[in-house]
Amino acid sequence: MKKDYLNSIPLEGFAQIIPRRRSIIERAPATMPQYEYNANVLAKNLHPSVQHVIVTDIVQLPNAKLYTLSPDAEKGTDKLAYFQPGQYISLDLKISGSRLTRPYSLCSLPSVKEYQIVVKDMKNGFASEYINRNFEIGTRVDISEPSGFFSYEPLRDAGHIVGIAGGSGIAPFVSMAKAIAEGLLDADMTLLYGCKTEEEILFKEELEELQKKCDRIKVVHVLSDETKEGYYHGFISKELIREFMQEDSSVFVCGSQGMYDYIRTQTEEMALPRRRVRFDAYGEYRLSERDEGQFVKGKQFELRVLTNDGETHVISARSDESILVAIERAGIKAPSKCRSGECGWCRTRLISGEVYTPVLTEHRRQYDQVAGYLHACCSFPLSDCTVTINCE
Numbered sequence: 001m002k003k004d005y006l007n008s009i010p011l012e013g014f015a016q017i018i019p020r021r022r023s024i025i026e027r028a029p030a031t032m033p034q035y036e037y038n039a040n041v042l043a044k045n046l047h048p049s050v051q052h053v054i055v056t057d058i059v060q061l062p063n064a065k066l067y068t069l070s071p072d073a074e075k076g077t078d079k080l081a082y083f084q085p086g087q088y089i090s091l092d093l094k095i096s097g098s099r100l101t102r103p104y105s106l107c108s109l110p111s112v113k114e115y116q117i118v119v120k121d122m123k124n125g126f127a128s129e130y131i132n133r134n135f136e137i138g139t140r141v142d143i144s145e146p147s148g149f150f151s152y153e154p155l156r157d158a159g160h161i162v163g164i165a166g167g168s169g170i171a172p173f174v175s176m177a178k179a180i181a182e183g184l185l186d187a188d189m190t191l192l193y194g195c196k197t198e199e200e201i202l203f204k205e206e207l208e209e210l211q212k213k214c215d216r217i218k219v220v221h222v223l224s225d226e227t228k229e230g231y232y233h234g235f236i237s238k239e240l241i242r243e244f245m246q247e248d249s250s251v252f253v254c255g256s257q258g259m260y261d262y263i264r265t266q267t268e269e270m271a272l273p274r275r276r277v278r279f280d281a282y283g284e285y286r287l288s289e290r291d292e293g294q295f296v297k298g299k300q301f302e303l304r305v306l307t308n309d310g311e312t313h314v315i316s317a318r319s320d321e322s323i324l325v326a327i328e329r330a331g332i333k334a335p336s337k338c339r340s341g342e343c344g345w346c347r348t349r350l351i352s353g354e355v356y357t358p359v360l361t362e363h364r365r366q367y368d369q370v371a372g373y374l375h376a377c378c379s380f381p382l383s384d385c386t387v388t389i390n391c392e
């Protein structure tokens with residue numbers, strides 16, 4: 001049978017291919033032709049490794065600033081990468097000897113001409129305080145391509161979204177609302193927006209305008225520290241979520257870590273399937289009571305960092321800060337984007353030592369967990385450690 005099969009193969013055909021290929025190779029030019037394939041050009045436009053931008057407008061909002069970032073043609077960025085409403089960019093910053101990144105959700109309508117981000121005034125917010133004090137019109141900064149999975153996907157999500165936002169977590173929903181109003185996003189959205197007081201509401205007029213302009217958008221304000229006519233009072237509880245849910249709504253949540261803990265319990269008590277509830281990446285994970293007994297308090301460990309260029313850095317790492325923060329604090333530029341375990345950009349190899357990874361940030365592939373890879377942004381040292389990183 002095998003022999004019959006072999007006999008059936010037209011081997012004379014193969015014999016002709018080889019000399020034909022040889023002659024093509026011999027006739028080929030000595031240098032590679034510089035073709036620009038359309039697919040490559042598109043991929044480069046959608047996923048640039050870095051984008052150079054310049055601050056072209058700053059608007060003061062309640063306890064926050066709205067920045068407009070435009071392409072910096074002088075540094076080689078003519079247009080920005082297109083994005084999906086709900087995605088974020090990561091800013092590349094140098095602050096007192098540290099090289100670090102910070103993710104910010106885009107709040108503008110998808111465009112290649114400009115992006116907008118909101119930076120909240122945060123007490124002890126290392127990067128946000130730096131940005132709001134130092135950024136001015138003309139400031140140049142490098143940013144990542146748009147990233148993240150917090151965007152509407154018609155094949156996966158329901159036609160009605162319940163958006164739950166807290167404070168500056170309103171940013172991705174503003175982008176979504178604008179896209180719905182412009183017909184770029186085919187969905188209805190009810191936005192439950194929680195703030196402490198009326199004064200703290202961001203984009204109040206803009207959201208009202210969008211609501212008036214498009215009947216697919218509804219905004220419900222919820223104030224926790226104030227009782228006022230026209231506003232709901234309290235927290236965004238399961239009762240409130242239920243009031244605005246339709247039979248098959250998808251729930252999108254963006255806010256602080258504390259708010260996520262609360263909303264998670266509410267949606268679990270509502271027995272909503274996990275696929276119907278989506279949480280945005282919230283940036284730096286902060287250890288709390290939930291992690292009690294699983295990390296070491298108030299210790300310094302030795303961290304050996306082996307970089308891809310052959311260097312070994314011996315630095316100190318605090319037990320309550322991530323490996324990524326320790327590396328950045330030492331002025332070493334490590335790759336990172338979301339800072340919450342989701343994107344895998346900070347994936348690194350643990351050669352020796354032990355770390356703690358909070359369960360809420362555990363997005364590693366199973367193979368990585370077994371093979372000793374970690375996401376440096378959400379791994380906290382439990383002992384002296386050695387890791388490898390690809391420096392940028």
Ligand code: FES
Binds near residue numbers: 338345347
């Ligand atoms: S920076 Fe995204 S997983 Fe660490």
